[in-house]
Amino acid sequence: MDTRIKTVYGRQILDSRGNPTVEVECFLECGITARAGVPSGASTGSHEAVELRDGDKKRFFGKGVLNAVKNVNGPVAEKISGMDAVNQGEIDLAMISLDGTPNKANLGANAILAVSLAVARAAAIATGLPLFHYLGGANATRLPVPMMNILNGGVHANWQGADFQEYMIVPYGADNVRQSIEWGSEVYHALKSVLKAKGHSVGVGDEGGFAPEVSSNEEPIELIMQAITEVGLTPGKDIGIALDPASTEFFKDGRYLLRTENRELTSEEMVEYHAALAERYPYVVLEDGLAEDDWAGWKILNERLGAMIELVGDDLFVTNVRRIERGIKEDIANGVLIKLNQIGTLTETMAAVRMARLAGWGAMVSHRSGETVDSFIADMTVALDTGHLKTGAPARGERVEKYNQLMRIEEQLGDAASFAGKNAFARPVRSF
């Protein structure tokens, strides 16, 4: 089988928010083709690789990606044509050096990533392996716990609800991925009934979770606890809670502004706020509990809560080994969020996971709020054995496609499949 790349072809498509994004087809000499699409964030970290947008206000309000597409079809296609698709590292490096900037500002991380993923998928097909086996080897048999964001706030809900962006349920007590998704779906629907009964809106935010107007950032947790109980499951035994406040979004002039509560907190006070929640609720993961450049605050957060729960840095680390390395040295967290488009190639993403795991840290793979139906991250999570994957509510096509892919992989693995369950996290699940 001739796995050399014949060419790559990019096009502009729409993401789940209706904004343009990049999709790429990779054509191999042997006749195999494969496609990949890239996602896009809304609460992006300022240290992320550059998502190249056209800026032409007459088209898509400046959000077009035709220049990124041109880069795929011109210089990138020329550079990697003839290279062997199984040499992922070599191909990613070639694109990084062609770009020539530290943050992929020339070609665009969106252009580079779409190619990187399409190449990997084409190579997997050519070698006759499912994507998770191609990327992870024969040992890739453990399915992750789905971290399901069933209540949206912050920018994902137009600041009409909670200040905190994501309230996740973590069905870690299930026997397998299929059961965990079944439980997650049941709690999601029970939450809808709970919200309706209390007169709340049941409209959804960008990631498919409900987006009610609440009067505190704790209220959503209470609503979710009630929903868990109503389907006959036990919080802390069957299902845990995870939170991504996306704190960078409400950090202004050294203070955390909680609009729904009419409060302004210092970093120390914000840490105590989270400590109080962690005492009362079965938390396993707190992501971006503080802002992206509040390193001193993170240090305090890790000292206070790091022994108890997994503290994941998203905007803080942006899947970048330089920032993760500093975080490990300074001991300011114990987990990292993994988003392919924050860094822009598959190879660099895998390096970030490796660095985190070697330090004994957790690594939580993640979708973006603007998604396509591409389920690459589901396979990648199994391949890298990171144990947990957050990819939104168990609703909306672009979210459920990832969960559905996990169920397909579990089925394909048969008896060899295992489920990460309560062992998925950097810190053991506490008993409640």
Ligand code: PGA
């Ligand atoms: P984003 O949000 O995709 O809008 O950046 C996801 C997150 O903060 O984890």
Ligand code: ZN
């Ligand atoms: Zn986040």
